[in-house]
Amino acid sequence: MTLSASFDKPVFSARLTAHRSLGPVGIRHVVLVFAALAALPGTYFLSAGLWPVVGALVLATMVLWWALSFSLKTGRTFEEVTLWRDNLKVRHVTHRGDERHHAFNPFWVRLDVSRDFEDRVTRMTLSARGESVEIGAFLNPDDKASFAHAFALALHRNRN
Numbered sequence: 001m002t003l004s005a006s007f008d009k010p011v012f013s014a015r016l017t018a019h020r021s022l023g024p025v026g027i028r029h030v031v032l033v034f035a036a037l038a039a040l041p042g043t044y045f046l047s048a049g050l051w052p053v054v055g056a057l058v059l060a061t062m063v064l065w066w067a068l069s070f071s072l073k074t075g076r077t078f079e080e081v082t083l084w085r086d087n088l089k090v091r092h093v094t095h096r097g098d099e100r101h102h103a104f105n106p107f108w109v110r111l112d113v114s115r116d117f118e119d120r121v122t123r124m125t126l127s128a129r130g131e132s133v134e135i136g137a138f139l140n141p142d143d144k145a146s147f148a149h150a151f152a153l154a155l156h157r158n159r160n
Helices: 024-047 051-074 141-159
Strands: 012-017 078-083 088-093 099-104 110-115 121-128 131-135
Touching: 012 141, 024 051, 078 141, 099 121, 099 131, 110 141, 121 141
Parallel strands: none
Antiparallel strands: 012 078, 078 088, 088 099, 110 121, 121 131
16 A cells, blocks of 8 residues: 555655854954954053963954854754644754654644744744644744744645
8 A cells, every 4th residue: 555645745844944144264254354453452462561461362362263163063953844744743953963853743733933022933832732842943033934934834734
């Protein structure tokens, strides 16, 4: 016995990724500009004998590089949300490659959307029969709203 074509092909599929506007080359440029600008007061403080300030400027440059690099690395986190007629699967992959899987019956699942006082989407949660999972936590409010609208429409059409 084979399943019909409607059960093989997803009704809705989305891969949610965090937007990172600064790539490795951009990070290098930002850190180099910061280091060059920090060198200006650094040379003055060094000539005045205040060498600990130079150490603090070097440390600040290293912390900036680490923070931007870590942000870029965490940008590899993604989620895949796939809806079939009879199944809903959510796959969350961290920047380290760790995976979590959640499966729901699409007829029982509910998409809860939380909004702030300016009506921006702040949180999206899938809930069904006592299980709940947040999706798209790393997305900005506009992307969350766009996904929530598209997914809610697909979920509604799938039930009818």
